[in-house]
Amino acid sequence: MRIKQISVSGLFGIFDHVIPLNMDERITIIHGPNGFGKTAILRIINSFFNSRNAELKTIPFKTFRFEFDNNASLEIKNTENAEESKKNNIVFNFYQPDLEQDYFPLKPMKIISDIDIRIGTLDKIIPGLERISPQKWLYDPTGETLSLEQVLERFDNVLPSSFKLKKEPEWLEKLKNNIHIRLIESQRLLNFVPNRSRWSAETPSMLSTVSAYSDELAKLMQDKFKEYGTISQSLDRTFPVRVVKQQSSVDLTDEQLRDQLNELEANRSRLIEVGLLDKDEDSEFQIQPQDIDESTKNALSVYVEDVEKKLSVFAEIASKIELLRKIINNKFAYSYKEINFSKEKGFVFTTLYKSSLSNSKTLSPADLSSGEQHELVLLYELLFKVQPNSLVLIDEPELSLHVGWQVQFLKDLQDITQLADLNILMATHSPDIIQDRWDLTVELKGPQK
Template sequence: MFIKSISIKKLFGLFDYNLNFKDEINIITAPNGYGKTICLKIIHSLFTYDYLYYFNLDFSEIIFETESGTLKISKDIFKEEVNKKKRFTQSHSLDDEFFYFENSIIIENNEDDEVDEDYRPFNLRFNFEGYEYVLTESKFKRQLINILSEISNLRKAGRNEWINIKTREISGFEQLIKELDLTKPIRNFLPEWLGNFSTGHTSYFIQDQRLLKRINKSPHKNLNSYVQAIDTYAKELKNHLIQSSLDFSVISQDLDSTFPQRLLSKDNSSTNVSKEKIVEELNKVQGNREKLKKFDILPKNTSVDSLITAKNIDDIYVSVLNLYLNDTKLKLKKFDDIYKKINLFSSILNTKLSFKKIKIDSEKGFYFIRQIENNIDYEKEHILNLSQLSSGEQHQVVLIYELIFNTKEDSIVLIDEPEISLHVVWQEQFLDDLKMITEMNKAKAIIATHSPQIIGDYWDLVIDLEEIRKFGL
């Protein structure tokens, strides 16, 4: 399911936008303050069930038109309830009384103080093809609290704080909600039609702050720990390589254990396979192995099938070699996805980096070497720390990595200001790189940018919020 259009009414109380998406890649542009990034977050919140974002956002109505139907999210504001709330707080001491209002009903409060800390007197109303669902912020927060309470390692540690009793990490309520993947339990308490609306797609949001990633919180309040994203992604790629090797081992063990049985089976007929064809296929397999060895996906000492020629194949071995070939193709197929991604990742970066080259390694994931012309041995001696890359180079590596490895098939990729820290030439090349990546991952992308260099010759993909504001387009 891809979004065909979004209509946003009274964003910040000011803007009415109609955004029509028509291609694999769409570009949202406008001056600062028009809500480019907000448009991305509105989409991301829909597919991640982050309805807290909608409660915090100033708007009156959002309409999503998709391939499966039209969903409208609107706010019901209760002025009368605001007055009741004011009268109540004026005539009672909140130190003595523990009540709050929801839908004009007085409800006794419990220890879950989060639900009324940021009280907002409105509902979210969801309408979809004849269905309707009304959600209050307090109800949604209580459901989230219930979900957190069922996670074995989490305990409530304060008014808005939770602690992981194993790691002693302390997290704020809303921060914890963003960090955990709660899409499935949230979907389970929503009406089926609303839960299913967002199920068909994965949304991945690449934010403007990309170089740091938050890790475990300190046991001391308000202390966050961060690591360089580039270090994290090098380790992630190493894990991807390990997993692909494990998948290869599993299918290899399965095929090898049944090889004699299948070889002697009546179904193993190779009468139509020539010796020349066997040699041709062996050479293709060996070529595939060499490609995988280049990125350390396969060990360097793997097989030498290219030494086999048609002359030294006896007739009795044709069926054996044919079955061996079929099995080997199935085994190596397990590496197709990781090879395709690593090959594109390294080729994009190696065309951009000056005097440096990316290397793929099963122990390091990826690393960089310094290159100097006419000095063959220099590469072996000058491995760079990832932190030695410039800010622009790190931005490029992190951005391309996220797009290639973190974007799932049929997902919507939301990219906020891809131009940050990138050289003008890299900005001009970005959309061409993005097109290759989205085609490979069968994904769609929506970009928010200020940069005319990013847009380049692709002005037909642009949605200009300033023009919509001026001319109502």
């Protein structure tokens, strides 16, 4: 299920926009003057699908509509009620062909006594949160002032169950589960690290996002290596029996078998290059093609099948690491830096510049410039943090990119979209990002005078 068109009326009481999404190339770029609602549109999409209803209520609009590729549609109606001090009343209306309309009205949150008693502990549970009034908090990493409802929505995944808000109806929950939305935040250099246990005495912390993602990638690589080891043990245990039972490989020529062995060696070298295998890992890979004779052909054909199964564990993560390395090294070359990867450290940066006074040295991810960190975090999120077939919202990526990177951005994005199976909705002012792909753009216009 994919969103094929978005429309809004009465945005800021002024603008009506219709945005058809590019369903084929899967990248849609919206552009227009400041104040026409690019960021607001992305915020509404993210707020609805990620249940940030408090934020949704802060954006003035009359209706916002999603049309899906199965002919269903969802309309958000936003009306002011004079009897309730002009507070916005929001209703979700869901239309499906040949079915009755579903609807769900958002009502003001009523704080139950249990939450009311516990709200004083929120700034102890969530690092960077500072209480500035009975039901308002300052969130230091972004500088935002958040209401209680916004805090409960924003940090729902790390709060105890006693803080949970009203449950949504089943049809709305199902719809949101079918459409995955990821907003790439403009402030993305700090990462919230919750306690392993919600009741732990350990103090929660904020960590630089590049450091957190480096640790996360190391864990992903280690997990894949463990999975590889488990499969290897299972296959090795049954290898003799399967060789005995293997039928004669009359259709497999010596040349084909040599080609397969060469491909396995090339794949192994590739996995060593990206840090997923060690150089001395599995000496069994070192069988030479010239050693093949009729007596070993059956055994080698089973061996080839086994190794292909073992190495297939790494296929997806290896492709993502290779693309990340290619893009980053292309962009970071200007500052004489290179990225590599290891199962122990995740990101490994080294300087390329050498002189009589200095040799190449290893850098920590936090040693990168803020612009380099923004770029690395953005690319990592797209490749490793977003579910396949998600719609990713990117607001003004040019803010963290110099002109040379902007020129390359769309090409990099197309490569990532294809590999990670993503849809992109991006808002930008930069013609350097768009280049000659104005066919991917939708211009936001003001009302006719």
